[in-house]
Amino acid sequence: MKFTIIRVLAIILMAGEDRGDIVTRHTNVKCEIFDKSFVEFPVCRLKVLGRGIIGENVYIKLLKLPVKAIMLNFGIYKKLSGYHPFLINVTVDFCHYIKHPNPLTVFHLFYSGFKSYINLNHTCPYNVSTITHDIILKDFVLTDQMYAKIPLPKGSYMFSLKLGAEGVWRGIVYSYFDINVDNNPNIHF
Template sequence: MATLWGHLFVWIGLWHILQVRGIAKFTNVQCFAVDEKFANFSRCRLYAVKRDVVEMSLIAKVLHWPKRPVSMRIQLLKRASGYKPFLYNICQSDLCEYLEKRNHPFVNIIFNSFTNRTNVNRCPLPAEIMLEHFRFPVKALELLPLPSGDYALFITFSFDSQERALVKVYFTLTEYR
């Protein structure tokens, strides 16, 4: 009986040691309309709600949807003497095809974290794309654990092999026990 209690206390102790918690928050957002005939951004900013809580809001007006598929590229970068590629560099050749099938795990983690805060859920996409009061998806870190540090997520939209719009989201992760 004593060894059972001893093993139980060891497992509880290990569980508490391995439970790493952290603070994650947005630090900056930048939106670029590379092709002004394609889209423009009327809002692209962060709002400090409280000390460790920051919300992001974006509004992009698409002036001309092409008849050809719009491709999307998502890059996760980590800061180490500048921002360097880290883990993911995904090119989805057709944004509408992805929205229909939802067939990429990493992209699913990103999209699922803000589906209730945006009007981009299926095609045809609206002329005004909005993301309102979006807080950092801390739950996503359970699916995609990342070490402490500064990160960037670059999302590029293009068609006809030319970049048309770019959104750069910067965030920081701080671990504590």
């Protein structure tokens, strides 16, 4: 009788244990505009693409063209008692990076992760002569391979991407996500 109760409790605990099935997932996305005459965010939301698969969609509409200089400031914040800076906070001249990509920079690791989901892939200037001058991030899903070179410990994080043009900050996108890499047996460092 005692052995059966212990076995049942062990099975219940093992069934309730997180096995790493959901390793990373988006939890929220927020977009904030600093200059409403320059940029707007018609779409800034998460979309459920399947069971346990959440895609991030952000549509950035540029209102004043041409844009000759783009700056990006990105940072990672970890949730402790509020969100605090964690590991990375870098500002990049995006126009220079697109002309001369450097695979040794931290920005290259992050950009290569979402490059296939975004149309921000040509050099400056962004002007009327191009087919679409709006920036579209569509169905961006976090994958395990994104954390192979920069492993982040288990926890809740916020990724901020501040957008600047012509030397002035125009808007910011906050992407919130959870990581459960510690319990995933498929990731080896």
